[in-house]
Amino acid sequence: MDDLLHAQKILVLDYGSQYTQLIARRVRESGAYCEIHPWSMEAEEIQAFAPKGIILSGGHHSVYDDGAPGMNEAALAQQVPILGICYGMHLLARHFGGEVSPSATREYGHALLRATSKGREFPGGFLSRGEGRVWMSHGDHVTRVPFGFETLAMSDNGILAAMEHVELAILGVQFHPEVNHTEDGATFIQGFVRDICGCSGLWTAGNVIEHEIARAREKVGADRVILGLSGGVDSAVTAVLLHRALGDQLTCVFVDNGLLRLNEGEEVMATFARHLGVKVIRVDAEERFLSRLTGVSDPEQKRKIIGHTFIEVFEEEAKKIDGARWLAQGTIYPDVIESAGANTKAATNIKSHHNVGGLPERMGLKLLEPLRELFKDEVRSVGLELGLPARMILRHPFPGPGLGVRILGEVKKPYADLLRRADAIYLEELYNTGHYDKISQAFAVFLPVKSVGVMGDGRSYDYVVALRAVETRDFMTASWYPMPHDILSRIANRIINEVKGINRVVYDITSKPPGTIEWE
Numbered sequence: 001m002d003d004l005l006h007a008q009k010i011l012v013l014d015y016g017s018q019y020t021q022l023i024a025r026r027v028r029e030s031g032a033y034c035e036i037h038p039w040s041m042e043a044e045e046i047q048a049f050a051p052k053g054i055i056l057s058g059g060h061h062s063v064y065d066d067g068a069p070g071m072n073e074a075a076l077a078q079q080v081p082i083l084g085i086c087y088g089m090h091l092l093a094r095h096f097g098g099e100v101s102p103s104a105t106r107e108y109g110h111a112l113l114r115a116t117s118k119g120r121e122f123p124g125g126f127l128s129r130g131e132g133r134v135w136m137s138h139g140d141h142v143t144r145v146p147f148g149f150e151t152l153a154m155s156d157n158g159i160l161a162a163m164e165h166v167e168l169a170i171l172g173v174q175f176h177p178e179v180n181h182t183e184d185g186a187t188f189i190q191g192f193v194r195d196i197c198g199c200s201g202l203w204t205a206g207n208v209i210e211h212e213i214a215r216a217r218e219k220v221g222a223d224r225v226i227l228g229l230s231g232g233v234d235s236a237v238t239a240v241l242l243h244r245a246l247g248d249q250l251t252c253v254f255v256d257n258g259l260l261r262l263n264e265g266e267e268v269m270a271t272f273a274r275h276l277g278v279k280v281i282r283v284d285a286e287e288r289f290l291s292r293l294t295g296v297s298d299p300e301q302k303r304k305i306i307g308h309t310f311i312e313v314f315e316e317e318a319k320k321i322d323g324a325r326w327l328a329q330g331t332i333y334p335d336v337i338e339s340a341g342a343n344t345k346a347a348t349n350i351k352s353h354h355n356v357g358g359l360p361e362r363m364g365l366k367l368l369e370p371l372r373e374l375f376k377d378e379v380r381s382v383g384l385e386l387g388l389p390a391r392m393i394l395r396h397p398f399p400g401p402g403l404g405v406r407i408l409g410e411v412k413k414p415y416a417d418l419l420r421r422a423d424a425i426y427l428e429e430l431y432n433t434g435h436y437d438k439i440s441q442a443f444a445v446f447l448p449v450k451s452v453g454v455m456g457d458g459r460s461y462d463y464v465v466a467l468r469a470v471e472t473r474d475f476m477t478a479s480w481y482p483m484p485h486d487i488l489s490r491i492a493n494r495i496i497n498e499v500k501g502i503n504r505v506v507y508d509i510t511s512k513p514p515g516t517i518e519w520e
Contacts, residue, residue: 005211008199010034011051013041015059015069015087018476021334022178023055023085023189025375030190031201033373036337043074053081053197056088058176062140063090063100071095081169081196086138089163089172096146096165103141103159110181111136112156122162123171124191126184127153134161134175134182141174169196180473205381212370213245220246223325225368226318228310229254229280231268232398234330234371237383241370242328243278244386250328251279253317255310258286259402259416262424271392285313286413293404293411299520302411306401318365327365331372332379376475396441397475405520407446414501415463419446421499422465429491430469439481442469444495445508445519453496453503462503465495469508470517478512 010027014020014036027034032052037045039056046054054075061068071091076082084092090100114131121128134155142160145151149170152162161174171192177185193199225242229235229252242250252272256265265282272278292305318324371379376397383393399405406423407415423444430436445466453460467488472478492505508515 003211004202005207006033008032008052008197008202009049010193010197010199011041011046011049011054011075012036013039013054013056013072013075013088015039015057015091016061017058017085017087019176019178020057021337021375021476022473023057025377026178026186026189027055027193028203028375028378029186030193030199031203032193032197032199033203039069039072041072041074043077046072046074046078051078051080052199053083053193054078055192056082056084056091058086058088058137061087062102063087063094064102064140081192082171083192084170084172085176085178086174089142089174090140092170092172093142093144093146093149093163096148098142098146098149099144100140101143103139108137109135111159111161111175113153113161113175114156115153116151122152122188122191123195124184124187124189126177126188126191132183134177134185135179136175138174142172171196205378205385208374208378208382209241209244209385212241216242216245216368216370219368220249220326223249224321224323225250225326225328226314226321226324226365227252227328228314229268229272230330230400231260231264232330232400233376233383233393233395234332234379236272236330236388236392237379237386238328238330238371239272239278240276240386240388241382242368243276248279251281251321251324253314254280254282255313256282256284256286257289257306257310257402257404258413259289259306259404259411260420261398261403262420271389281317283313283317285309288313289404290411290413290416295410297409299405302404302520303401306404325366326368328368328370331369332374332376333372334375336372394437396436396439396443398443399518403446405518406443407448408519409448415446415448418463418499418501419444419465422446422495422502422505425494425498426467426491429487429494433487435481435483435487438471439469440472440475440478441517442467442481444468451504455503460503462501464504464506465502466506466508466519467491468517468519470512472512472517475517476512478517480509480511483507 010032012024012034020036024034024036093100110133113134115127145163149163149165151160152164155161164171177188227239229239239252254268273280289309292309296302380393403416403419404411426444430442447464447466449464450461451464469481470478471481488507495502495505
């Protein structure tokens with residue numbers, strides 16, 4: 001099978017930046033495939049990857065720190081265009097004989113950039129007006145440009161902000177073009193990818209679909225495939241993509257764990273089984289899941305129980321399907337990176353991912369993951385290209401354990417029933433007022449505490465729900481959404497009046513960091 005999709009690749013070497021995944025996403029948006037690998041990637045691996053260009057990420061180290069990551073000599077030996085961002089620029093400067101020094105003050109936040117070179121231009125026409133706003137996040141900075149390099153821009157704080165080799169395609173920037181805060185940053189990265197590295201835009205949703213369909217047919221042959229359909233975006237896109245590739249060879253198992261959103265089971269069956277013709281088996285396992293969760297309050301333990309129980313139920317159904325040789329999963333690229341500790345640096349396990357490494361070997365099934373190379377926004381683009389309803393594809397993320405991690409503490413059926421109804425009212429009002437599409441993620445959280453209230457002429461003593469809404473581009477950082485007070489008031493009134501058992505509604509105004517987006 002000809003692999004034109006991956007014929008032009010950009011390699012991102014990770015030096016520990018919080019923005020590394022953003023770099024990769026911007027490269028993908030520029031129409032080129034890319035992967036994130038450790039800064040210490042071996043020479044043989046880099047050569048086998050055969051990149052058209054290499055990007056050195058930022059990082060939290062100083063080049064002077066003991067044990068700080070160093071320049072990957074094998075990357076330079078590839079003789080392909082190099083872009084060093086922040087720490088990556090410092091490495092380039094030191095390697096070629098320049099100087100890097102600590103700044104008197106840390107430069108963090110917006111800065112004004114001014115072009116200094118008359119004859120050389122930034123990639124993609126970046127800074128074509130001669131100046132622009134960029135995002136800085138650094139302590140050290142380059143104080144002497146190496147021989148053979150030319151200064152392209154300075155910040156309004158007098159910091160050298162960009163340099164380029166006069167003969168080689170090697171560019172270093174102090175600012176972060178990958179973040180939204182940098183004006184025309186995406187244009188800069190696209191210019192590097194397209195104009196300097198020579199990538200022609202092969203990475204598109206249509207080409208991804210065509211490639212994965214051919215790949216699935218080649219791998220699976222005449223075998224049967226089973227897929228755990230959750231109703232979420234990732235498994236939904238996986239189901240439709242594989243149905244297009246394999247038809248009736250695919251059987252989806254939809255496990256209703258009792259922790260889904262209001263009417264979600266019926267909506268999944270209507271969309272996939274009746275409208276799209278996908279073969280779906282629905283299993284009602286609510287009692288089994290909730291009984292296993294009795295008395296369990298720890299969030300990570302709840303995730304593990306829900307994940308293990310799902311595998312157990314799924315395995316039982318898989319045994320009933322004759323000829324099943326493959327298990328399809330909606331694993332996406334961030335799942336792979338994060339579950340491996342980013343595969344590039346030591347990472348704290350904030351929460352486990354339910355769909356990576358959870359398949360018991362005793363099932364004896366081979367793994368099929370057609371979305372494994374895609375970021376979430378790419379999955380959505382593929383889903384829309386496949387014809388899935390926009391309201392399903394563009395809806396906010398829903399955690400794998402479902403309401404199990406939106407009910408604080410022990411999970412009980414009455415709690416889940418109350419939360420389902422409150423959450424449905426919340427989202428309905430957001431849709432009706434046009435705010436849903438402005439928000440990156442919104443949901444209700446059940447708090448297992450009671451408070452005193454007044455209902456009519458009587459005293460009430462009922463539960464509390466918290467409403468959460470955030471704005472974010474990458475879900476690594478997020479700001480709480482400034483919901484208009486009249487809309488919050490209407491939502492609270494509806495929940496209290498329509499959901500018997502809830503008498504208080506609060507709004508979460510915690511950003512990430514210090515909080516996480518989900519409460520558990």
